[in-house]
Amino acid sequence: MSGRQVRKPAEEAGANVRFGARDGFGIAGAMLCLVIVLGAILLVMGMWKRLARETVPTLVDLPGGSWAVGAALGVITVLGTTGGLRCAAAASGRPRLARGLNAAGTALCCAAAFGPLFFLLSGLPGKNCRSEGCAYIPGTGSALLGYAVSAGLVGWLVHRWISARAEKEAARERERMRRLRKKGKGKSRAGRQR
Numbered sequence: 001m002s003g004r005q006v007r008k009p010a011e012e013a014g015a016n017v018r019f020g021a022r023d024g025f026g027i028a029g030a031m032l033c034l035v036i037v038l039g040a041i042l043l044v045m046g047m048w049k050r051l052a053r054e055t056v057p058t059l060v061d062l063p064g065g066s067w068a069v070g071a072a073l074g075v076i077t078v079l080g081t082t083g084g085l086r087c088a089a090a091a092s093g094r095p096r097l098a099r100g101l102n103a104a105g106t107a108l109c110c111a112a113a114f115g116p117l118f119f120l121l122s123g124l125p126g127k128n129c130r131s132e133g134c135a136y137i138p139g140t141g142s143a144l145l146g147y148a149v150s151a152g153l154v155g156w157l158v159h160r161w162i163s164a165r166a167e168k169e170a171a172r173e174r175e176r177m178r179r180l181r182k183k184g185k186g187k188s189r190a191g192r193q194r
Contacts, residue, residue: 070146
């Protein structure tokens with residue numbers, strides 16, 4: 001043969017067995033990690049649902065009733081969403097510690113944004129559950145309606161406020177650039193050479 005080495009079938013089979021064993025251990029490790037993460041998620045969600053089912057009746061019986069509870073949770077959602085968006089936007093171009101703190105703040109704000117909704121949804125009846133643990137908690141429907149109305153209204157107000165601030169800042173920047181151009185400092189290099 002012209003200088004080429006031909007592999008023997010036994011060598012190829014040994015290489016494939018070694019490669020397959022490594023892959024098998026990797027797949028088994030990944031599956032184990034997946035099972036552990038899934039178990040942790042189910043444990044946390046189960047504890048959250050149990051906590052919500054035990055505390056929703058107490059909250060609904062507070063002064064102001066379920067409407068006030070829904071409205072307060074709607075405001076918390078809007079504030080959490082606004083804070084999460086601000087934290088996420090401010091993350092780039094900072095040192096590692098500041099980015100880590102920013103990520104923790106974003107996670108906390110996201111929990112504040114989504115937590116109240118899931119909290120109220122836990123008071124609704126379970127789909128295919130006939131036990132008392134899945135029954136409808138009285139007042140949850142009106143709390144959910146109050147939540148939706150307050151979150152929509154406060155969200156709209158916050159959006160209008162942020163838009164007005166951004167528009168005011170843009171007008172201020174346009175006015176500053178106009179004054180600089182008037183003095184001749186805002187022109188580009190090509191404009192100054194003419």
